[in-house]
Amino acid sequence: MAYCRSMVHDTADSWxxxxxxxxxxxxxxxxxxxxxxxxxxxxLAGRIVEVEAYDQTDAASHSYRGRTPRTDVMFGPAGHxxxxxxxxxxxxxxxxxxxxxxxxxxxxxxxxxxxxxxxxAENRQHRNRSKxxxxxxxxxxxxxxxxxxxxxxxxDLRQEPLRLELSQTPLEEDMxxxxxxxxxxxxxxxxxxxxxxxxxxxxxxxxxxx
DNA sequence: TGGACGATCCCCT
DNA sequence: GGGGATCGTCCAT
Numbered sequence: 574m575a576y577c578r579s580m581v582h583d584t585a586d587s588w589x590x591x592x593x594x595x596x597x598x599x600x601x602x603x604x605x606x607x608x609x610x611x612x613x614x615x616x617l618a619g620r621i622v623e624v625e626a627y628d629q630t631d632a633a634s635h636s637y638r639g640r641t642p643r644t645d646v647m648f649g650p651a652g653h654x655x656x657x658x659x660x661x662x663x664x665x666x667x668x669x670x671x672x673x674x675x676x677x678x679x680x681x682x683x684x685x686x687x688x689x690x691x692x693x694a695e696n697r698q699h700r701n702r703s704k705x706x707x708x709x710x711x712x713x714x715x716x717x718x719x720x721x722x723x724x725x726x727x728x729d730l731r732q733e734p735l736r737l738e739l740s741q742t743p744l745e746e747d748m749x750x751x752x753x754x755x756x757x758x759x760x761x762x763x764x765x766x767x768x769x770x771x772x773x774x775x776x777x778x779x780x781x782x783x
Numbered sequence: 784t785g786g787a788c789g790a791t792c793c794c795c796t
Numbered sequence: 797g798g799g800g801a802t803c804g805t806c807c808a809t
Contacts, residue, residue, distance in 0.1 A: 625790070633790070635805095643805060661802025663791050680790055713791050757790055 587739050588731065591651035591670050595626035595677040598651075598670040599767045602679055602737075604744045606687070609719050610734040615692050617719055619684030619709055623768040623775045625754045627667070629676035632759035636676025646727045647676040652737070656716070656726040663713035664722050668730065668737065682755070682766070683710045685774035686718070693718035710776045744769065 590601050602621050609617040627634035629647075635657065636647045646655045647669055655667040655678050667678035686693055686708050693708045697718050709715040716722070721735070730737035747770070754766045755776070768775045 627790075635790080638806085641806075657790080658804060659789055660791050661789090661804075665790060667790085682790085711791070754790070 588652060590739070591668065592672055593670065595628050595670045595679050596765055596767075598668070599624045599626040599679045599765065600749055601739070601743055602668060602681070603749060603767060603769055604740040606738040606740070607681065607684055607715075607719065608736045608738060609689075609721075611689075611692065611720070612734075615689055617689035617692060618687040619715065619719070620687055621681055621683075622685050622772045623681075623683035623710075623766070625680040625682055625767070626670075626765040627678050627680065628671075631763060631765075633754065633757040633761070633763065634676070634678075636678075637759075640676065644676060647678050648674055649727070650729075652730050654721075654725055654728045654730055654735070656721060656723055658723055659713075664716040665712040666716050666721050666725070680712055681715060682712045683768070683774055683776045684715050685709070685772065696720055706774050710774055712776075 591598055602624050605621050607619050607621060611617065627636065629636040631637060635644045640648045643657065646653060647667070649669060650673050651670050653669045655669050656664055658664055665680060667680045669678045671677040686705055690705055690708065697708055697714065707714070709718045725735060728735055750768050750770050751764050752766045753762055753764050
């Protein structure tokens with residue numbers, strides 16, 4: 574019984590890490606799992622292998638120019654989902670981090686598909702199903718695969734049917750590669766992109782290793 | 784009220 | 797490797 578209570582305590586405790594600075598949280602999210610249960614009961618799961626940190630003090634962040642209707646969720650409680658729409662056709666998902674009132678988050682750039690690959694392929698209208706690494710190796714791709722759109726903006730990731738399961742133990746430091754972020758013009762030298770070393774499910778892995 | 788642009792992806796060359 | 801698709805958001809008139 575004491576054991577059970579300590580497990581519950583640990584879970585609540587580990588969730589608190591999300592209130593840390595976004596670059597700290599970014600590292601901690603690597604190896605954690607995103608789980609979606611669809612209305613029909615199908616389970617989709619992916620292990621987070623690539624992330625980017627954003628903060629209100631950082632010119633590349635949506636929250637840099639202050640709280641607006643669009644960025645409101647970023648300034649809310651940690652552990653909620655900030656979903657934004659971009660390029661007229663894509664959604665991207667962030668885990669909100671930091672204290673309430675502070676606009677920060679971690680963009681999930683890629684996951685390694687674990688469960689529900691067929692459904693992910695359908696959601697992605699994926700033609701070549703042998704290339705499973707192309708299902709979720711980009712921020713908009715994983716949103717499409719998981720069926721995440723703007724209706725999920727503000728969702729608490731501790732709640733079904735879309736949950737973030739924090740890994741029990743952080744990854745070893747030498748398993749994490751740190752680089753500048755992708756596709757931004759402001760603050761492009763800030764090294765706040767993190768990914769798991771030599772993981773084939775990281776975005777652009779194939780083209781960069783050719 | 785309008786115009787520029789974007790934390791992307793995919794197809795074509 | 798380059799460019800088009802496509803529309804919400806924000807800022808300047």
